[in-house]
Amino acid sequence: MNSPDFDVIVIGSGLGGLAAALTAKENGCRDVLVVESEGVLGGSTRLSGGVVMGSRSRLQRAAGIEDGEDDLFKEYMAINVWDVSAGPVERWASRSGDTIDWLENHGVPFYERLIFSGDDRRPRGHCVEGGGQAIVDALVPRCREAGIEFALGNRVDELVREGGGVTGVRAGGETLTAGAVVVATGGFGANPDYLARHYPIAWVPGETFYIGADGARGDHLRFAEQLGAQLTGENRGLRMLNPGVDTMHEAFLPGWTILLDKNGHRFCDETAPYGILDSLMKARDNVGYVVFDDAALRPPPELAERYGDAYKQIWPNHAKFKPKHYTADVMEQFKDHDRVHIAGSLDKLAASAGIPEPDLCGTVARYNQLVEAGEDTDFGKAARFLNPIATPPFYAVEVRPTAIAHTGYGLRIDDHARVIGVDGHLIAGLYAAGECTGGIVGPTYSGSGSSLASAAGLGRMAGEAAAEYVLPALA
Numbered sequence: 052m053n054s055p056d057f058d059v060i061v062i063g064s065g066l067g068g069l070a071a072a073l074t075a076k077e078n079g080c081r082d083v084l085v086v087e088s089e090g091v092l093g094g095s096t097r098l099s100g101g102v103v104m105g106s107r108s109r110l111q112r113a114a115g116i117e118d119g120e121d122d123l124f125k126e127y128m129a130i131n132v133w134d135v136s137a138g139p140v141e142r143w144a145s146r147s148g149d150t151i152d153w154l155e156n157h158g159v160p161f162y163e164r165l166i167f168s169g170d171d172r173r174p175r176g177h178c179v180e181g182g183g184q185a186i187v188d189a190l191v192p193r194c195r196e197a198g199i200e201f202a203l204g205n206r207v208d209e210l211v212r213e214g215g216g217v218t219g220v221r222a223g224g225e226t227l228t229a230g231a232v233v234v235a236t237g238g239f240g241a242n243p244d245y246l247a248r249h250y251p252i253a254w255v256p257g258e259t260f261y262i263g264a265d266g267a268r269g270d271h272l273r274f275a276e277q278l279g280a281q282l283t284g285e286n287r288g289l290r291m292l293n294p295g296v297d298t299m300h301e302a303f304l305p306g307w308t309i310l311l312d313k314n315g316h317r318f319c320d321e322t323a324p325y326g327i328l329d330s331l332m333k334a335r336d337n338v339g340y341v342v343f344d345d346a347a348l349r350p351p352p353e354l355a356e357r358y359g360d361a362y363k364q365i366w367p368n369h370a371k372f373k374p375k376h377y378t379a380d381v382m383e384q385f386k387d388h389d390r391v392h393i394a395g396s397l398d399k400l401a402a403s404a405g406i407p408e409p410d411l412c413g414t415v416a417r418y419n420q421l422v423e424a425g426e427d428t429d430f431g432k433a434a435r436f437l438n439p440i441a442t443p444p445f446y447a448v449e450v451r452p453t454a455i456a457h458t459g460y461g462l463r464i465d466d467h468a469r470v471i472g473v474d475g476h477l478i479a480g481l482y483a484a485g486e487c488t489g490g491i492v493g494p495t496y497s498g499s500g501s502s503l504a505s506a507a508g509l510g511r512m513a514g515e516a517a518a519e520y521v522l523p524a525l526a
């Protein structure tokens with residue numbers, strides 16, 4: 052048999068692809084190619100905030116944070132009520148600290164201070180100085196130094212399968228052969244048809260928008276159809292709350308808001324991580340109302356500092372979070388929008404928003420009592436965010452979780468990132484990493500950093516397994 056053009060071809064140049072390519076090379080592969088459909092490397096990775104989740108890294112230990120060997124795995128399973136592919140998740144989680152060390156060894160510039168990624172028991176969010184772009188800027192030169200080739204502006208149309216295994220890729224009429232292929236094509240947020248079909252809970256025609264890269268068209272779903280690969284994780288991902296007035300995405304609610312369901316009832320600590328808010332909205336028909344008063348928009352000078360401290364998320368690699376939609380200017384701009392309600396009294400606000408008036412008024416009265424007492428004994432929001440809702444005019448902004456940051460439906464893999472076929476057998480020579488995999492994101496998106504962590508972790512697993520598969524043929 053002729054030797055293939057490449058030992059390994061990796062499709063996609065985000066963190067999943069870069070980690071797979073570099074690892075394949077480190078594990079003995081000679082010729083490795085990364086094919087990228089766009090004219091720029093890095094996919095959604097480069098646009099990302101650059102928080103990477105990891106347990107038991109050097110940095111975490113240096114910060115004096117103790118993490119048990121399988122704490123991350125157990126917490127991940129609990130928050131997802133075991134509704135994920137436990138095998139790959141366990142292997143990914145158990146190596147997550149090692150993966151952070153590996154990224155650091157390759158020049159990814161992490162801050163020393165870790166953050167809480169989401170609903171985790173201890174800080175595991177490793178913040179990259181310079182965000183996701185800095186990850187790409189560190190890894191791409193490492194890949195080039197190692198001799199990995201890049202082909203930009205080449206969208207892989209299909210995979211080549213011969214004798215039961217995957218043996219190459221086709222792009223723009225050209226065929227390249229390979230000992231193994233790693234699919235690392237990201238998610239499908241940029242493909243409205245796939246969003247409507249595979250993430251219907253996120254799909255509101257005319258409103259849903261994606262905040263990631265254009266290349267996230269879901270080509271892995273086409274490859275799966277072509278090869279008979281299993282898919283899993285339908286209707287999973289990460290949605291963020293959006294008022295529907297524009298496509299500016301806002302990760303967190305200011306602490307001085309209250310978030311109500313359509314019956315006018317409060318249901319959570321409004322400073323909750325976005326993955327938690329996403330799940331809470333699922334249980335409430337995906338509609339909420341962000342309610343606040345005019346003092347929050349125009350605080351008197353003596354309270355400006357108090358209202359200015361509106362976020363519990365303080366990230367070393369991010370400017371201080373500030374409200375984007377919930378400002379005097381934006382409220383003025385959209386005051387006639389049917390999702391923005393402004394009224395001089397709470398009963399008029401309820402009538403305008405279509406929320407039952409006794410419930411809205413009662414909820415605000417109860418909240419103001421908690422503020423007065425200085426403790427949110429209903430939902431546990433920190434005392435420093437408790438400000439009365441008492442100064443007219445009052446605002447109620449209808450929000451829906453329609454800003455998409457991640458899609459979770461993709462290729463089913465085993466604990467070595469090998470793709471599983473519909474017939475239950477592994478598809479020889481085929482591996483997958485990153486957002487194109489399914490079964491890693493469960494019913495609740497577990498927190499900032501889990502996507503980059505799984506992209507890097509599964510990428511390393513795919514690179515190792517691909518090398519192990521092709522090396523005997525190279526000997």
Ligand SMILES: Cc1cc2nc3c(=O)[nH]c(=O)nc-3n(C[C@H](O)[C@H](O)[C@H](O)COP(=O)(O)OP(=O)(O)OC[C@H]3O[C@@H](n4cnc5c(N)ncnc54)[C@H](O)[C@@H]3O)c2cc1C
Binds near residue numbers: 097205237501
């Ligand atoms: C604004 C934003 C902020 C985020 N912040 C964070 C964060 O701080 N922490 C975190 O954990 N997660 C974050 N995420 C999610 C995270 O960035 C992604 O899940 C992760 O980067 C996906 O990595 P990936 O390698 O799987 O895909 P990508 O980085 O999207 O790379 C996939 C690449 O494949 C290419 N491609 C697609 N199809 C083809 C084809 N047929 N042929 C060739 N190339 C193809 C694409 O063009 C793309 O470059 C964020 C996402 C967004 C959008």
